Amino acid sequence: MAKLRILKTSYLKRKIKSFFIKIFLLDYRLKKEKESNNLLIVTMDALGDNIVKSKTIEILSNEYGKDNTYILCKNKWKVLYEIQEYKNIFVDETKWNIFYKIKLYRKLNRIGFCKVAVMNHSYLPEEMEYIYSGKKYDMSKSVDYILEKHIYLLENILNRKFNLDDIKPNITKYFSQTKYKDIIVVAVGSAGDEKTPTYENYKKYIEILLKEFQGKDIYLLGSGKKQKVTANKLEEEFNNKSIKNMVDKLELQDVMQAIKDSELFIGPDSGLYNIAFALNKKIICLHWYKDKSMWEHPSENIIILKGNGESNILEKKEKYGTPTLNSISEEQFEEAVFKIKNI
Structure with a gap:
């Protein structure tokens, strides 16, 4: 008890x-x-x-x-x-x-x-x-x-x-300079396991980003042991010079600078997602909550993706994510990328 x-x-x-x-x-x-x-x-x-x-x-x-x-x-x-x-x-x-x-x-x-x-x-x-x-x-x-x-x-x-x-x-006025060029930012986790996509899904989404944003660097951002493990695995598996593993390598102000300088932010419902919102960035948010969350910011620059809860990945119990988050499909993600590139 x-x-x-x-x-x-x-x-x-x-x-x-x-x-x-x-x-x-x-x-x-x-x-x-x-x-x-x-x-x-x-x-x-x-x-x-x-x-x-x-x-x-x-x-x-x-x-x-x-x-x-x-x-x-x-x-x-x-x-x-x-x-x-x-x-x-x-x-x-x-x-x-x-x-x-x-x-x-x-x-x-x-x-x-x-x-x-x-x-x-x-x-x-x-x-x-x-x-x-x-x-x-x-x-x-x-x-x-x-x-x-x-x-x-x-x-x-x-x-x-x-x-x-x-x-x-809107905190853009505090980041008037540009330090990073031609980058896409991917947040590789969130504070809560239920809000964090699985490694396999991150892998699928990054494959799409490499195809859709050729010539751009993909910055993996985050902090802490769990996010470092995910970023290290992604870096090792892709073995692609465009993948830049920056987890725990940047101070918070530099993380914010990278998000500000990025062309697109992708990530779960997290602190970095809210930073991207406050920097008025284009965002694809990989969301964990089936119903409407009070943290879903209404903006034409933000696409909130939710799955139908019926992905094959749910056949086994996952440590990370929820049925809603884990069932976001490659097709959904590709459509979101196409749409947000044309905003």
Whole structure:
């Protein structure tokens, strides 16, 4: 029988750590708030989440001023906000030690905020519990499309109307130079196994790309052990100088640069897919979810491919993908390539 969540060691440790952090912040919880014009943005989720928030955060920072805008994010995404020239960036990670956290949240509470924008796409982050100044606003609203959460937040904070065009992310202005030429980008995985195409399907799609984009280099992008294994196998099997295995070889800013410079992005529902969206690229998204996902961005530059769930590959249990993702056919992919080349 599986352990109840409250009996799991990791859960108990986290709760004990949280209790002690709050003890050391008690003076800020009890003291009267000071007047402030500062805004704190709490954005503690993943790569793609942070990227699609870029325009919403820009709107808020324009309202409060960049000098008065403070961002709390995970350490590995700090570079995203440095690229966008934000000045007041603070970082935290769930597993970092209690002494760092106490020092961090004492400093943030000492700064003081008039408003706190908790930009949660899914769960409310525990970090918001350590901020005791400012009225808190969050995105806890059920929506059909992810950016509708942003409209909800902005209208509550700024008390005026917004539409989807107002908040569509566009970070192209931060990549005005060109570094890579004549490239197609393929993201070789996603954070979740269910969102990741099988190796055999990647192989079929790359065969089509080599035929349709002769003279172009195909950059394999991604990070982590699983994606590195996939990219290494593809590089070895094709043994083609046009295949460039760049998994874990580029810093995030260079990955973004390569996507910006590419002619076409192909990949699953992932952080890199959202980067391509924010860079206004042509995209073929290999999707895992049978029904309409709230992460399907409506754009004439994006083709979302889904299979019928009836591929032969499903005769054996696959570690990666779903019936919807794994049954995307070569014919579907070829048609998508032809269509997107002519957009």
